[in-house]
Amino acid sequence: MARLARALAVPPEQLRARHAEDHRRLFARADLDLSASPGAAGAERLFHLGRYLLVAGSRPGTQPANLQGIWNADVRPGWSSNWTTNINAQMNYWAAETTGLPELHEPLLALARDLAVAGERTAARHYGARGAAAHHNTDLWRFTAPVPGDPQWANWPSALAWLSAHAWEHLAFGAGRDFGRAVALPILRAAARFTLDMLVDDGRGALVVSPSTSPEHQFAFGTDGYAATSWGCTLDQELAREVLTRFAALSARWPVPADAALAREAATALATLRAVGTGADGALLEWYDDRPPREPGHRHLSHLYGLYPGTRITETGTPSDFAAARTALRARLAAGSGHTGWSRAWILCLAARLRDAPLAESTIAALLDELCSASLLTLHPDAGRPSGRIFQIDGNLGVVAGLAELLVQSHDGAVSLLPALPPSWPSGSARGIRCRGGHTASVTWAGGALREAVVVAGANGPLTVELEGFTDAPAGAVEVGGAPAGRTRLRWPAREGTEYRLGRRPVGQPM
Secondary structure, three states, X not given: OHHHHHHHOOOHHHHHHHHHHHHHHHHOOOEEEOOXXXXXXXXXXXXXXXXXXXHHHOOOOOOOOOOOOOOOOOOOOHHHHOEEOOOHHHHOOHHHHHOOOHHHHHHHHHHHHHHHHHHHHHHHHHHOOOOOOEOOEEOOOOOOOOOOOOHHHHOOOEHHHHHHHHHHHHHHOOOOHHHHHXXXXXXXXXXXXXXXXXXXXXXXXXXXXXXXXXXXOOEEEOOOEEEOOEXXXXXXXXXHHHHHHHHHHHHHHOOOHHHHHHHHHHHHHHHHEOOOOEOOOOOEOOOOOOOOEOOOOOOOOHHHOOOOOOOOOOOOOOHHHHHHHHHHHHHHHHOOOOOOHHHHHHHHHHHHHOOOHHHHHHHHHHHHHHOEOOOOOEEEEOOOOOOOEEEOOHHHHHHHHHHHHHHEEOXXXXXXXXXXXXXXXXXXXXXXXXXXXXXXXXXXXXXXXXXXXXXXXXXXXXXXEEEOOOEEOOOOOEEEOOOOOOOEEEEEEEOOOOEEEEEEOOOOOOO
């Protein structure tokens, strides 16, 4: 009431002007202009709408965006306005860092920090474990125990591990030491302790997470049954490796005496942690070994976490797993995956990391043609509604991340420019795409090829940029290895805050 009284004391014109300025301050940090590519108008609108929804629905000091954000037409909302933490809550924030909205990430990071405390009782009571556990669903009161229900979705205690990735990425994109020590390190410490206590020997000398499920999916068991719970599911193995590696890195960066023993324990576990496997068909496994899936076209793509949103699987760093992930995605798509808005958004992000521009284009078309309302809000099946569908915001927010990844990536040690430009985007520009290391990139292209890029360095030191073709490059730039086939990596000594321009030269002309 006090807040309302203060607002009523301000003339409406002044309130409107303040609102417009507040919106502009955030929204104008990044832009995508595809007006020169008429076939890409829908993609541009999705980019702007998704960023608008995050600007309007998530601010420091508020709660994270749930499955409808702050928009809801029901007395009892879909999923009770809770947070589903086996993909959906995280997807809402995939674009916060890359499209210039890092402070809007804060509500999710605050939720993770709270769960790292609230989940201690659940870890001890349900698993006899140290650290903290959170399951597939939580709420305003930071509920962390498994909810009553089918194990395929209820018995997945790795939510804090996944949320800890957001704290790591916030650091990677430029958050400072205070955030690292006060927020990221405690979250990763709690997740690492729990992860270590969930590891068991698989009888072959390797450590696996147990019990383990692949969120919301089952495998065939016996002659005519299905089960969900086993050990060593791919998602849990990816998260375990990520958490232990990152905790060890942060504890070395900001040493705390009490962390030394835990860091040694993490290093020992990493040495024998079971690697993700590949099936007889060449696809990345979803479970410990080859198991027939109940739904070959399941909407969740949990076994591809290492490709996106994770960063372990890359084209040049892990080529075998990269190929296996491509095969696994193709199998899922052939069986009908991507029938929800958020699932299609995830497929778009995966297509970008695979540098599969045709798949990205068909995925965007499927979103626009089949999985969006007339106002471009993404939809999820709901048999209990007359339309058979319900608005679910994670698709809108996730697709922004995928669109940005088509144009600029930074997860593999370089700022990669135009890695997966869709065929229907021959000309356009993007501005203000943020990169790991605190760098910012803007690109202009024509005829399907880079015309000019501007990279603003986020720190002093070597800056590596990857692109296709020969270029005009900054002074001191040298070609280095590590680029995928058909692309070049250039490195030069950069100064924080300095703009560096790169322009394409005709092939065959020396740099």
